[in-house]
Amino acid sequence: xxxxxxxxxxxxxxxxxxxxxxxxxTALLYIDLHLTHEVTTPQAFEGLRVAGRxxxxxxxxxxxxxxxxxxxxxxxxxxxxxxxxxxxETLEKNVQEFGVPYIPLLDDRQGIVHVIGxxxxxxxxxxxxxxxxxxxxxHGALGALAFGIGTSEVEHVLATQTLLQKPAKNMQVLVEGxxxxxxSAKDIVLAIIGRIGTAGGTGHVIxxxxxxxRALDMAGRMTVCNMSIEAGARAGMVAPDxxxxxxxxxxxxxxxxxxxERALAWWRTLPTDPGAHFDKVVKLEAHAIAPQVTWGTSPxxxxxxxxxxxxPEDAEDEARRxxxxxxxxxMGLTPxxxxxxxKVDVVFIGSxxxxxxxxxxxxxxxxxxxxxxxxxxxxxVPGSGLVKKQAEQEGLDRxxxxxxxxxxxxxxxxxxxxxxxxLTPxxxxxxxxxxxxxGRQGPGGRTHLLSPAMAxxxxxxGRLADVRDYQPKExx
Amino acid sequence: xxxxxxxxxxxxxxxxxxxxxxxxxxxxxxxxxSRSGFGKHLFANLRYREDGSENPxxxxxxxxYRKAEILIAFENFGCGSSREHAxxxxxxxGIRCVIAPDFADIFHNNCFKNGILPVRxxxxxCEQLMEDARMGGNARLTVDLERQVVVRPNxxxxxxxxxxxxxxxxxxxxxxIGQTLQHAPAIDSYEAKQRASQPWLGA
Numbered sequence: 001x002x003x004x005x006x007x008x009x010x011x012x013x014x015x016x017x018x019x020x021x022x023x024x025x026t027a028l029l030y031i032d033l034h035l036t037h038e039v040t041t042p043q044a045f046e047g048l049r050v051a052g053r054x055x056x057x058x059x060x061x062x063x064x065x066x067x068x069x070x071x072x073x074x075x076x077x078x079x080x081x082x083x084x085x086x087x088x089e090t091l092e093k094n095v096q097e098f099g100v101p102y103i104p105l106l107d108d109r110q111g112i113v114h115v116i117g118x119x120x121x122x123x124x125x126x127x128x129x130x131x132x133x134x135x136x137x138x139h140g141a142l143g144a145l146a147f148g149i150g151t152s153e154v155e156h157v158l159a160t161q162t163l164l165q166k167p168a169k170n171m172q173v174l175v176e177g178x179x180x181x182x183x184s185a186k187d188i189v190l191a192i193i194g195r196i197g198t199a200g201g202t203g204h205v206i207x208x209x210x211x212x213x214r215a216l217d218m219a220g221r222m223t224v225c226n227m228s229i230e231a232g233a234r235a236g237m238v239a240p241d242x243x244x245x246x247x248x249x250x251x252x253x254x255x256x257x258x259x260x261e262r263a264l265a266w267w268r269t270l271p272t273d274p275g276a277h278f279d280k281v282v283k284l285e286a287h288a289i290a291p292q293v294t295w296g297t298s299p300x301x302x303x304x305x306x307x308x309x310x311x312p313e314d315a316e317d318e319a320r321r322x323x324x325x326x327x328x329x330x331m332g333l334t335p336x337x338x339x340x341x342x343k344v345d346v347v348f349i350g351s352x353x354x355x356x357x358x359x360x361x362x363x364x365x366x367x368x369x370x371x372x373x374x375x376x377x378x379x380x381v382p383g384s385g386l387v388k389k390q391a392e393q394e395g396l397d398r399x400x401x402x403x404x405x406x407x408x409x410x411x412x413x414x415x416x417x418x419x420x421x422x423l424t425p426x427x428x429x430x431x432x433x434x435x436x437x438x439g440r441q442g443p444g445g446r447t448h449l450l451s452p453a454m455a456x457x458x459x460x461x462g463r464l465a466d467v468r469d470y471q472p473k474e475x476x
Numbered sequence: 477x478x479x480x481x482x483x484x485x486x487x488x489x490x491x492x493x494x495x496x497x498x499x500x501x502x503x504x505x506x507x508x509x510s511r512s513g514f515g516k517h518l519f520a521n522l523r524y525r526e527d528g529s530e531n532p533x534x535x536x537x538x539x540x541y542r543k544a545e546i547l548i549a550f551e552n553f554g555c556g557s558s559r560e561h562a563x564x565x566x567x568x569x570g571i572r573c574v575i576a577p578d579f580a581d582i583f584h585n586n587c588f589k590n591g592i593l594p595v596r597x598x599x600x601x602c603e604q605l606m607e608d609a610r611m612g613g614n615a616r617l618t619v620d621l622e623r624q625v626v627v628r629p630n631x632x633x634x635x636x637x638x639x640x641x642x643x644x645x646x647x648x649x650x651x652x653i654g655q656t657l658q659h660a661p662a663i664d665s666y667e668a669k670q671r672a673s674q675p676w677l678g679a
Binding site (some may be wrong): 051 | 491492493494496498499502503504506507508509510511521526550551552556557558559563578580581582585586589590602639640641652654655656657659660662663666667670672674675676677678
């Protein structure tokens with residue numbers, strides 16, 4: 001056997017999935033799993049219909065509704081917004097016509113596409129996974145190559161089960177040591193984006209490594225990989241290990257028996273070889289990361305909760321000064337103001353970043369025995385019907401409701417302002433979601449990104465708060 | 477897809493970095509099931525005031541930029557969501573070329589699928605082009621994909637790089653799917669191999 005050059009996790013998955021390489025180096029890459037939802041598919045199915053094409057592998061495709069839907073009881077009586085209803089009905093018609101497996105709105109397994117893929121065992125290590133949604137990077141936590149695509153590419157995958165892709169560059173983000181008290185995966189990823197910037201990963205696939213990443217559970221790894229796109233990266237990944245295998249093996253769609261043994265044997269060969277080349281390496285010390293919160297309108301504008309609003313005039317060049325002035329104005333801030341003095345109107349715990357059972361446990365641990373501050377609307381939106389059920393079995397819903405949180409049905413909810421859950425102009429929101437762009441959670445809304453525990457602390461305090469001052473009153 | 481060969485038109489200056497796709501088209505306008513009609517929502521939160529009236533300060537509400545076919549911006553244009561509604565909105569408004577120092581990957585990719593040419597040029601050059609664009613209707617830019625040059629109003633030619641395969645597809649207005657289906661036998665044999673090595677997939 002010839003000696004192989006040491007390869008990264010990304011290189012190995014890439015190499016395994018190249019169907020053909022075109023003369024200019026573009027690869028025809030095979031896609032093992034195509035997740036779809038109502039917003040980015042109608043035009044793709046229409047394209048197939050017009051061209052008289054079929055879905056090549058319905059068995060490698062899964063559809064669910066998540067972006068448009070209400071997360072309150074009204075979902076049981078039908079969608080009221082006519083455009084949202086048409087989009088959901090269009091998906092339902094399309095999955096029927098093209099034979100694509102579909103999880104309907106009122107099914108227990110319904111939820112945010114990036115929560116249900118791993119939860120059901122449809123997303124597995126070693127796979128190539130795509131979806132018409134940039135947060136597809138989430139599934140990289142399993143040791144898969146997972147990335148978001150546009151609608152034309154959705155149509156391409158439906159028709160051919162492949163994509164035309166140029167190889168990405170390899171980037172390693174090493175988070176060494178142990179996380180400090182009060183910190184979680186969300187603080188790690190916000191600190192990484194703060195360090196490398198929103199274009200720091202452009203053209204790269206990031207592999208997260210180091211003790212602090214290894215120590216994360218699967219939900220934490222998903223949180224980190226989820227926000228890779230906020231660092232501009234095409235995808236984020238974590239090498240599969242025992243934590244991954246223990247998570248995957250009990251999932252309904254995971255291979256069983258002998259197939260599982262074969263799969264495990266292959267998955268164990270996936271981690272990056274010693275000496276493999278990374279085009280870029282970034283190192284962070286986990287213990288130096290404090291609970292993080294964004295203050296501006298880009299995820300890179302993040303500070304420790306003990307920080308103060310920066311002064312735009314301190315920036316080095318005029319372009320950046322202008323940008324910071326705009327942010328300070330949009331966010332309704334004063335330079336030098338303590339972040340902990342910022343009153344919040346809304347607290348949102350949910351989204352594909354932080355809506356898993358572990359996230360809800362973290363929020364409930366802070367909420368237990370306390371009350372949401374007067375005048376604050378606080379909502380918890382589980383990532384899937386199954387997460388909701390599990391939380392209810394653990395009594396977390398009761399703790400949260402007693403504290404004054406709304407306990408909702410699964411969906412994308414207030415992450416993106418396209419369903420009934422949105423901010424009104426000027427409202428300030430402590431949010432566990434992934435984007436603090438202007439207007440993201442509703443026109444004029446002001447978003448501060450933070451971890452579930454920090455969000456729960458903000459709800460109790462009625463302002464941005466340091467979770468380290470809000471230790472759990474007793475273990476949940 | 478409409479081919480892109482040469483475009484001469486008015487360029488609108490948008491001197492901002494990190495223009496995200498939520499800014500290009502907010503999520504509340506993504507509910508249509510068609511590819512067209514998004515132009516009226518392009519940059520909605522900047523272009524319209526709360527009462528729905530036009531914001532006269534926004535460049536695309538000013539003459540001659542209402543007819544802009546080229547947009548000049550700064551770093552990391554198109555970051556955030558993968559929504560192809562962003563290039564659809566630009567195209568429906570009439571913009572067929574965006575010039576910026578760099579682009580977010582997914583947006584960059586989506587442009588080529590819709591006959592929009594994203595041109596990467598260094599920040600200093602974008603600043604010069606921004607100045608040209610501020611001269612309005614008297615200062616048309618030409619973007620020539622065949623020759624891979626941007627021609628300034630003063631006649632200066634600025635070369636740019638573009639991926640050869642993408643250039644070919646764009647020049648000819650070709651659909652990728654048709655191209656890929658020519659490789660169907662290779663996809664068939666890949667799938668046969670995969671069924672043997674990973675029988676659990678799709679089971």
